[in-house]
Amino acid sequence: MIRVFDLERSVRFYTLLGMNEVRRREVPDGRYTLVYMAFGQGNASGQAEIELTWNWDQKTPYTLGDGFGHLALGMADITAVAERVSAHEGETGGKVVRAPGPVKFGTTVIAFLADPDGYKIELIENGL
Structure with a gap:
């Protein structure tokens, strides 16, 4: 939650x-x-x-605290998802904070997003 x-x-x-x-x-x-x-x-x-x-009564955005890291979601085409998020940044407030690409010292392709509240979401490309 x-x-x-x-x-x-x-x-x-x-x-x-x-x-x-x-x-x-x-x-x-x-x-x-x-x-x-x-x-x-x-x-x-x-x-x-x-x-x-x-x-309903929350008047200010939440602070994320220091215990939460990020959500991780596996999916087939993270580049397409990142492009959709970028195209709708003004509408949703979500944004790409790390473009799709291989992890450092590896081959797994990942990207990072921030949702409208600043929660970080790692996208992990499946099937590689």
Whole structure:
């Protein structure tokens, strides 16, 4: 679970990565909304999900703290994903912070993104 400041902007960003919203739960008494983003059908198809939590009364962006590193997602074409994120940077607030390329001293192709709240996401190209 990660807390997000602008829920719809975050949903748009994660959609650019090829994920889709698989569930949404509004909790009016708790004044928050949960949105689950996943590849495929998420847990129903054995895939992991990212839970986005939006607290309705949050007035300022969250700080990330020093315990969180990054999320890592494997996918087939990270260059295409990075290009989509770059093309929609103004709309979603997400951005490419390390262009796709091989890891230092290796051959695995990775990229790093930052989502609208500044969470880092490592993309790892599958199939190499």
